[in-house]
Amino acid sequence: MNNLIKLILKKNPTRLIVHPYEKKIIASFNIKKTISLDNYNNIQDFNKKINKETGRQNLLIGGFSFDSINYLKNEEWNDFPIAEFIIPEYALKFEKNKLYHYGSDDNLKNYFSSATKNINIKDCASTLSVKEKNLEEWTNLIKRAKESIKNSSLEKIVVANRQKIHLSKIDIGKTIQNLIIRYPNCTTFMYKNGESIFFGSTPEKIFDYNGEVLRIQALASSIPNNGQKFSEIESSFKNSTLRKEHNIVVNHFIQKLKSISKEKIIISDPMIIELENIYHLLTKLQIKIKHLNHLNILESLHPSPALSGYPVDEAIEWIRKYETFHRGWYSGTIGYIDNNESHFYAALRCANFLSNKQTIMAYAGNGIVENSNADFEIKELKSKFKVIKNSIGFENVTA
Numbered sequence: 001m002n003n004l005i006k007l008i009l010k011k012n013p014t015r016l017i018v019h020p021y022e023k024k025i026i027a028s029f030n031i032k033k034t035i036s037l038d039n040y041n042n043i044q045d046f047n048k049k050i051n052k053e054t055g056r057q058n059l060l061i062g063g064f065s066f067d068s069i070n071y072l073k074n075e076e077w078n079d080f081p082i083a084e085f086i087i088p089e090y091a092l093k094f095e096k097n098k099l100y101h102y103g104s105d106d107n108l109k110n111y112f113s114s115a116t117k118n119i120n121i122k123d124c125a126s127t128l129s130v131k132e133k134n135l136e137e138w139t140n141l142i143k144r145a146k147e148s149i150k151n152s153s154l155e156k157i158v159v160a161n162r163q164k165i166h167l168s169k170i171d172i173g174k175t176i177q178n179l180i181i182r183y184p185n186c187t188t189f190m191y192k193n194g195e196s197i198f199f200g201s202t203p204e205k206i207f208d209y210n211g212e213v214l215r216i217q218a219l220a221s222s223i224p225n226n227g228q229k230f231s232e233i234e235s236s237f238k239n240s241t242l243r244k245e246h247n248i249v250v251n252h253f254i255q256k257l258k259s260i261s262k263e264k265i266i267i268s269d270p271m272i273i274e275l276e277n278i279y280h281l282l283t284k285l286q287i288k289i290k291h292l293n294h295l296n297i298l299e300s301l302h303p304s305p306a307l308s309g310y311p312v313d314e315a316i317e318w319i320r321k322y323e324t325f326h327r328g329w330y331s332g333t334i335g336y337i338d339n340n341e342s343h344f345y346a347a348l349r350c351a352n353f354l355s356n357k358q359t360i361m362a363y364a365g366n367g368i369v370e371n372s373n374a375d376f377e378i379k380e381l382k383s384k385f386k387v388i389k390n391s392i393g394f395e396n397v398t399a
Contacts, residue, residue, distance in 0.1 A: 200350025
């Protein structure tokens with residue numbers, strides 16, 4: 001699988017989604033057709049176009065921004081519309097140790113069928129300087145969030161932060177490989193649009209649907225990985241504040257599933273997911289339901305309280321009012337639709353590389369509840385930013 005990824009990156013893919021643990025790769029090359037949403041008033045026409053292409057059994061790769069209704073196109077997100085799906089000229093899917101081809105490019109088909117050996121790559125950037133968004137400003141935003149929660153119906157707000165990284169050189173292919181190697185339990189992605197490359201390694205799958213069973217992951221509550229014993233982590237996750245944050249997301253999804261089906265909801269026990277830089281609490285939910293529309297599922301489930309807060313609409317209004325930058329596709333969705341099945345992920349632990357400015361804008365955020373501790377939140381935020389910083393060769397980051 002690793003050698004296949006190396007071969008893919010050599011051919012400069014337009015879209016790439018990799019989940020090492022599931023041994024799954026989606027990669028596309030060149031664009032046959034683009035379906036974009038630039039004005040939310042046209043959402044119904046956009047959905048009809050996507051459904052039409054799905055009916056033709058085309059592979060569509062794309063996603064949505066975080067705040068589709070109030071999308072602000074600026075210099076930072078100029079190359080990305082509110083939502084977009086592409087039909088590639090050629091694409092491949094590696095799944096269950098089989099390689100599937102889309103399109104008629106025999107040269108690429110033969111090229112990718114030749115994958116054999118592993119590869120390990122590091123050192124992909126040089127001359128970096130990091131400009132942090134003022135953490136005092138972010139800490140004040142946490143205080144404002146806690147005050148809002150105390151004095152309103154809000155129970156949780158996800159407060160985001162952004163950091164700018166200037167660089168003189170970067171190898172985006174090696175950066176992607178570093179993410180895949182470092183975070184095998186996450187889904188690494190790369191979307192190229194114009195002069196921008198949106199990339200990251202997300203721990204959160206929003207849903208997958210195969211036409212009969214809908215599976216959802218509720219991932220919320222985090223603890224930085226500082227080498228603690230696992231028993232310490234288990235004890236920490238029993239903390240009422242962390243449990244409350246997690247349960248808000250789980251209960252939200254339960255209510256969403258009850259609204260679309262009377263079938264029994266299967267709910268796993270909460271499990272601890274260990275990553276290189278952080279621990280997460282995860283609960284899986286699934287329900288049997290046939291003939292759902294892929295985009296309707298996405299609209300119902302996103303943004304969830306894990307990405308915005310709770311209640312969702314009120315949390316999004318708070319984010320619009322108080323966050324000092326536009327999220328764009330950060331905490332939006334990335335994924336694909338392939339005939340009767342669809343897979344979508346939250347765009348987290350990510351960055352937008354503006355190649356014409358030699359700048360990376362990195363993003364991270366934390367879920368805040370009334371009893372959240374600011375010092376703990378800062379440690380958690382820094383651990384999330386390390387995903388991007390370390391992947392581009394900026395090792396042992398303490399900021």
